[in-house]
Every structure is written in structure tokens, then in C-alpha cells.
Amino acid sequence: MSGARLGRVLVLAAATSLVLAACAGGGGGGTGGGDVTTVKIGFMGDLTGENSAIVIPPYNGAKMAIDEYNATNPKVKIQLEKYDSQGKPEQATSLIAKAITSDKIVALIGPAFSGESKAIGGTLDESKIPSISPSATNPGLAKNGWKYWHRVVANDDDQGPRVAEFLLTAKAPKKAFVLSDDQEYSVGIAEAVTKTFKDKGVEVETDKFAKDASDYSSTVTKVKSANPDVIFFGGYYAQGGRLLKQLRDNDVKTTFASGDGSLDAQLVTGAGAAAAENAVLACPCNIPSADVTGTLKTFFDNYKKSAGADPAIYSTEGYDAATAYIKAIQAGKTTSEDINNFLSTVNFEGASKPIKFKSNGEPENASIFVYQVKGGVLKLLGPSATAKLEG
Structure with missing residues (x-):
């Protein structure tokens, strides 16, 4: 099935789900009288395949950010859902269908690689699900006119x-x-x-x-x-x-x-x-080492405690991608469209670099x-x- 056709199917399925939820008197993504208490954010990438060592660090970084946020006992908690694409575009295509229609994620961290990003970017855009990749660097990804796509790394x-x-x-x-x-x-x-x-x-x-x-x-x-x-x-x-x-x-x-x-x-x-x-x-990544100081030293120590390993490639970028969503949710944005709108204004000092997006989803900072x-x-x-x- 083409990306465009799948996207239309997913949009229809999502709309149907919302109608059914409304008829049943359900809340919008949470529990208890319509108040949102939990939102689901997905992480997609190669978590078990031959190049998973590039993707596990950003996953660990994202998980650490979300665990830290949830530990503050916020009004709206985040549930992180894993989608192991093994870096395969065809696997990403089937996984995103499940993520949107069954799991009802409001946003995605990833996909990690460029091929899978290209394969599902149109589906995410048609379904109005914001995405932030911590590591996909193909330049063409920013040239598709996608309004819900972002990345926190410089492109190739x-x-x-x-x-x-x-x-x-x-x-x-x-x-x-x-x-x-x-x-x-x-x-x-x-x-x-x-x-x-x-x-x-x-x-x-x-x-x-x-x-x-x-x-x-x-x-x-x-x-x-x-x-x-x-x-x-x-x-x-x-x-x-x-x-x-x-x-x-x-x-x-x-x-x-x-x-x-x-x-x-x-x-x-x-x-x-x-x-x-x-x-x-x-x-386009600055990997913290044991001899860093200041905020990077704090990140290094917290990451090592959380992941049981030293930070590696894109650890900080995974953390920053998750943090961008956390800031949206802290601002009261819990729907996909509201989160996406918030991303156009986000501006903070991330663990990897200053995080701010251009209108095409590219990062303002492009250090190599x-x-x-x-x-x-x-x-x-x-x-x-x-x-x-x-x-």
C-alpha cells in the first residue's frame, strides 16, 4: 500500500475512533471525565538489528528524559511506546499503522534512520502526528513539505x-x-x-x-x-x-x-x-565523556545511572527530542495538533545543543x-x- 493511501486509511480510522469514544463518553486520551492524565509517545528505530548500537543510545536518552518528567508526578504523565523497526522501511510502515490506530500515540520520537523516515513521513503528516528524529540525516527529508516532521541533528x-x-x-x-x-x-x-x-x-x-x-x-x-x-x-x-x-x-x-x-x-x-x-x-553530535563539566557532567552521570552505560552516539539528541515534547505537555498541549503547533515556538538549551526548529523542521543549530x-x-x-x- 502506498504511503498516501495508508495515510488516508489511518486518518479515517483515527476519526472513527474519536467518534466512537465520544459516543461512549470516553475522555481524550486519559481517564476520568475527559481529563487527559496520560499521553503516549512512540519511539521508533532499529532496537535489535545490525545497526541498533546507533539507536539504543537515543532511546535510552529519551526514556531518561521521560522518566525524570514522570518522577515529578505531573498532571499529565507520558507513556513511552517502543517500536522496533530494525531500520527496515517496510517494517516501519506496518508499525506506524499500529502506533496510530491501536496505540493512539500523540507524537513520535524517530524514526531513527532516513530510509524508514522517508517511508512513513507522509503517513505521519496525513495523520497529523508530530515526529522528531534524533538521528535521521538525509537532506531530502526536509524537502517534502511535511508540516509535522522535525529533527534535532544537522543533515548530510x-x-x-x-x-x-x-x-x-x-x-x-x-x-x-x-x-x-x-x-x-x-x-x-x-x-x-x-x-x-x-x-x-x-x-x-x-x-x-x-x-x-x-x-x-x-x-x-x-x-x-x-x-x-x-x-x-x-x-x-x-x-x-x-x-x-x-x-x-x-x-x-x-x-x-x-x-x-x-x-x-x-x-x-x-x-x-x-x-x-x-x-x-x-x-552532528557531541558525545559527553567522563571528563566533561557543568550540565553535560550532570547528563553523563544521570545517563550512566539510568542506562547502565556511558552516553554514546545520539544519547543527548534522544533526550532533547523527548524534552521538546515534555515542554509542550507542560504547557498544556496534549493533542497531536497542539503539540505540533508548540514545536514551532520551542526554544531551549538542550543537552546536545540549543533546540529550535526552522519552519521546515530542520534544527537551527548545525554543528559537526x-x-x-x-x-x-x-x-x-x-x-x-x-x-x-x-x-
Whole structure:
């Protein structure tokens, strides 16, 4: 079923449910005489699939924010509903139908990835359910005219050029090889990096392989033959780790860089510590470490206590996405449309960055940070404009 048709079905189903509830004398989403006492907010993303390490941290961040809010015993509590899409667009499509018609969520945190965001964005918009993604970065998502869609991270039109510019400053390449698999996110960031390199006069070769491929020998042969000065991979760590291992196994020692999809320790374990050493990774995220101070130190300590782990990629963004909804509910907004209207005015200092949305749902703040694998560990080098490679 197409997204548009499914959206119309969901709108009709939601309207029917409201009519039935009114006939039965039910309240609007809560209990007791029409007063709303609980609202449901969904979280959708890959929670058990091969790239779940990117999504579990923002889920934990969102859960922490909501648990903190509920602990204040507010008039309206929030119930967080999990939807494990495993990052698959077709799975997200069926899950959102359940979320809207059966679970009656008023808002969604996610989807986490760009492909699933593209698949259900139209449905969410037609059903008038606001969404805030903590991690979907494909630029095209902001160009669909969706009025209920938002994200708290910079897109790949920001991330791609800035990581390319960082590599230009750090390595002064004359020739680059840009790779990706065939996922929505992967293609988008690879295209952004390619364009920036070409605009700066760098000779660029490209190649793309299937997401589910395990043997990249054809791609590796092309890269080795081209002998580039830098390699950029657009994609997630599950594929990136395998690719990096096969490149190094075939004596390709060129600087390897990737974006936020590969910013996880499993890139190192997938490639092997020796192969991954000095890999460069960019992200529109600033991951708090144990030595931070101030409000980030408070976040670090609370997150570790709540999740049983240190903050990781998009932990703070998941927290901030949930906080935007919490602020709407604290302002008395409990319907989807009222919450969405509130998001157009929201403006607060988040854990990750200042949170404010443009009219197209994009964040006002578009900072990009650079990390490098050193001694098998992801090390923050700083903002892309000032970061310096080590080794």
C-alpha cells in the first residue's frame, strides 16, 4: 500500500475512533471525565538489528528524559511506546499503522534512520502526528513539505561538506574515492561529500554496493587500482567495519573516513583494532565523556545511572527530542495538533545543543564534530572547523 493511501486509511480510522469514544463518553486520551492524565509517545528505530548500537543510545536518552518528567508526578504523565523497526522501511510502515490506530500515540520520537523516515513521513503528516528524529540525516527529508516532521541533528548537506572540507584541510587530497551502500542515508551523505570534493577540484571516483553484500572484493579492487589520497564511506558501521577490514586486508592503507552512521565502537570490532586505527568519523553530535563539566557532567552521570552505560552516539539528541515534547505537555498541549503547533515556538538549551526548529523542521543549530580512532577508542577531536588529526 502506498504511503498516501495508508495515510488516508489511518486518518479515517483515527476519526472513527474519536467518534466512537465520544459516543461512549470516553475522555481524550486519559481517564476520568475527559481529563487527559496520560499521553503516549512512540519511539521508533532499529532496537535489535545490525545497526541498533546507533539507536539504543537515543532511546535510552529519551526514556531518561521521560522518566525524570514522570518522577515529578505531573498532571499529565507520558507513556513511552517502543517500536522496533530494525531500520527496515517496510517494517516501519506496518508499525506506524499500529502506533496510530491501536496505540493512539500523540507524537513520535524517530524514526531513527532516513530510509524508514522517508517511508512513513507522509503517513505521519496525513495523520497529523508530530515526529522528531534524533538521528535521521538525509537532506531530502526536509524537502517534502511535511508540516509535522522535525529533527534535532544537522543533515548530510551540512555533515557531508564539512567532513570533506576537514579532509581537504587535513590531507590536501588530489584524488578521492567515495563509497556507499544502497541505503537512503548512505547515498545521501556520499553524494554530498562527492559534490564538495569535486567543487574543490579534487578528482573523485565512486562506487556503490548492496547493503546486504558481505564480499566487497570488486569495490576493493577498484579502490586499490585508483590509489586515492582519501577514502570516504557513506553508510553504517555494520557495513563500514567489513569494508574497512577488507580494504586493509588488501593492503589499502589510505586514510578512511565516514559519517555518523559509522560512529560506534562496533566499527572498530568489525574491522579489527589495527585496521580501524586512525579512521576519521564525523557526526552532528557531541558525545559527553567522563571528563566533561557543568550540565553535560550532570547528563553523563544521570545517563550512566539510568542506562547502565556511558552516553554514546545520539544519547543527548534522544533526550532533547523527548524534552521538546515534555515542554509542550507542560504547557498544556496534549493533542497531536497542539503539540505540533508548540514545536514551532520551542526554544531551549538542550543537552546536545540549543533546540529550535526552522519552519521546515530542520534544527537551527548545525554543528559537526570530528572523531578519530586512537588505540581502538573513538576520540573526539572537536568541531570540524578547528579539529586536528592525530597521526
